[in-house]
Structure formats: C-alpha cells, structure tokens
Amino acid sequence: MASLLFSPVTWAAASGTGATTQFEKILAFVIEAGWRLLGAVGIVVGAVVVAWLLRILIRRVVTRIVNGAKNKAQVQDTQALERSPLASVRLVQRTRTLGTILSNAVNVLVGVIAIILIVNVLFPGILGSFALLTAALGAGLGFGAQNIVKDVLNGIFIVAEDQIGIGDVVDLGLATGVVEYVSVRVTHVRDVNGTLWYVRNGEVTRIGNMSKGWSRVIVDVTVPVDADVAAVEKQMMDAATTLTKDAKWRTRITGYPELWGLQSVAGETLVLRIVLKTRSHAKDDVAAELRLRLRSGLDEAGIDLSGLGSVVLEGAEGAQRVRGAHPPKTKPNPVQADVVWKPKKKGKRGGDGETDPKATS
Secondary structure, three states: OHHHHHHHHHHHHHHHHHHHHHHHHHHHHHHHHHHHHHHHHHHHHHHHHHHHHHHHHHHHHHHHHHHHHHHHHOOOOHHHHHOOOOOOHHHHHHHHHHHHHHHHHHHHHHHHHHHHHHHHHHOOOHHHHOHHHHHHHHHHHHHHOHHHHHHHHHHHHHHHOOOOOOOOEEEOOOOEEEEEEEOOOEEEEEOOOOOEEEEEHHHOOOOEEOOOOEEEEEEEEEEEOOOOHHHHHHHHHHHHHHHHHOOOOHHHEOOOOEEEEEEEEEOOEEEEEEEEEEEHHHHHHHHHHHHHHHHHHHHHOOOOOOEEEEOOOOHHHHHHOOOOOOOOOOOOOOOOOOOOOOOOOOOOEOOOOOEOHHHHO
16 A cells, blocks of 8 residues: 555656656757757858958959059050050959959868868768768769860860960861950850850860961962063062061061062962061951052062962971071082193103103002
8 A cells, every 4th residue: 555655756756857867868959959050150150261261362362463464564454454565464364264263163162161061060970871872973973064074174274374365366176266255164256257156165175376476477479480580579578578667567577578489380370479477466467468569569560460369378388387488598618610620640651651660660
C-alpha cells in the first residue's frame, strides 16, 4: 500500500527530472544553433568586406594606370586620349578589361569560399558526405561548360597580351573587319558591309592585326612592253618622293619609297612595282594618294599607262619580301683595262732559238 502511494510522487519526481533534461537539451541546441548562425553571419560579413577591399585595390590600380596614360598623353578624358598621337587608349582599354575580369574573379572566388565555410559551420561533417556528389557534379559541369571555359581562358590571354584592341582592323579567320568590342568571352567585329560578327574567343586560332606597328603600300604599275623602263622608274620615284615630302602626308609615312623593279612581263605589258611604308591606320589613304600621283606623273611624261592597282602579297612571296628591297651597295671591284696576257717561260732560250742545255739540266 505504501508503495502504491509513493509511486505518484516518484513518477512526478521522475517526470520533473526528464522535463528538465529535455529543456536543457533544447536550450543547448538553440544556443549551439545561434552560435552557428552567428558564425555564418560573420562569414558573410567577412566575405563582403574582403571582396570590397579587393575591389577597391583593383580599382585603384586600374585608375592609377589610366591616369598615368592620360598624363603621359597630356589629355583629360579617354575620348581625347583616342585622338592623342601617343595612342595610349589600348593600354587603358586593356587595363579596364583586366580590372573587370579580376573583380568578377574576386567576387566568384570569395563567394564560393564563403558558401563552403557557411555549410561547414551550419552542418559540420556534411561536406565529406557530399564529396562524391560534388565530384560528379563538377565533372558534369566541366564537361558541359568546357566551351565557355575555353572562351574565357582564350579571351584572358587575348586581352592580357594585347593581341587586339578596339578600333583595330583584324582578320580572325572567321571574320574580318574593325573590332568594336572585346571581352573575355566574345569579340565584336564589324566588316566593310556593316555586318556585326560575334566571334567566340575560343574559336579564334589565329589573329592577323593590320593596325599594329606599320603597314606597306604596294602599287603595281602596268606599262606597254616598248616603254622605257628607266624613265618609268624615274617618274615613279619622283612621284613617291614628292608625296613623302608633302607636309600633309609626311606624318603618315614612316619610310622612303622603294622600287622593287620589273615584276613580270605579260603579253604586251610590263609590271613595275613601287612600295612605301606608312602608319598602320593611314595605309589606304596613302595608297590612294600615291596612285593618283603616279597617274599624274606618268601622264605628264607622256607614258601610256595600261594598269595601276594596289597589291596585297601573301604566302611565300609576302614572307620573302617582308623586309623590303635590298639592292647591292658594295663598290665594284677595280679591273685594269690594259692587261696583256703573257705565257710563263719554262726555260732560258739561247740566241738561236734553241734551249740552253745548262738551263734544262
């Protein structure tokens, strides 16, 4: 009977002890979850601060390079920099593009690291369980996005190495024209017909940039086969030399005219070639003016002109003549005019025409 009366008390005490233990567990879970959540919030805040600081650093480096280019060119804005004789806009464009690439890379990298840390704080040990799934997911994304990765990597090298820039006349194989936009994934090229081509950087295997360094104007003059070649070449050189000394054109010309001589004889015509080095952006204008002056000079000399046109050399011919003409410059070897050949005497002869026995003994 006593045991029956004591059992409710014992049960109540036991129930109180169980409730206290359960409450402590819940309280410990809430505290632990709160600390984990606080850690996740701290990671997010730290990631935002780190990304902000890195972006500021990148922006300051880019600004310093751009301002240095502007100060060197003595201009105040990028539009004036494009018209500057120093043409440092390529450096500005490349620096800004690389700055954008680095900023995006910093955002992605910091974001990925922050996500991994947050998952590890909120769910300890879960990363090991998802290792195989993560590897399979990464392999699938890598296989599906390999073209995008190829485009981005190739675009980074194109921009970093300054292979092309905005305003360049380029031949990308897939399209030829003026570059209007360059990014890490795609390049915009406008051809002569006005068509805008979007070329993926990963598909570009070769780049021909016709706007870097210097260019060469090559003009072939066709005259009748009975024309005086020396007179024609003299008139061609006079016209080209006059062009190089003209105040309007001499800033666009970087070299002296060269005569590459007789190139071919076709039927009743002769083809003579003259070339002139120019700045890359002035090739077409100089070529047109040179053709006009050649026509005028030959007409004044009374030489019939059968044909006149610019030429673009390709293949082996272009590779062989890339350094220009190299006529001989050495002086001719002197040759004596009055030289009489005399046979070498083999023995001493006597007065009667017979050989002296003592000389032959």
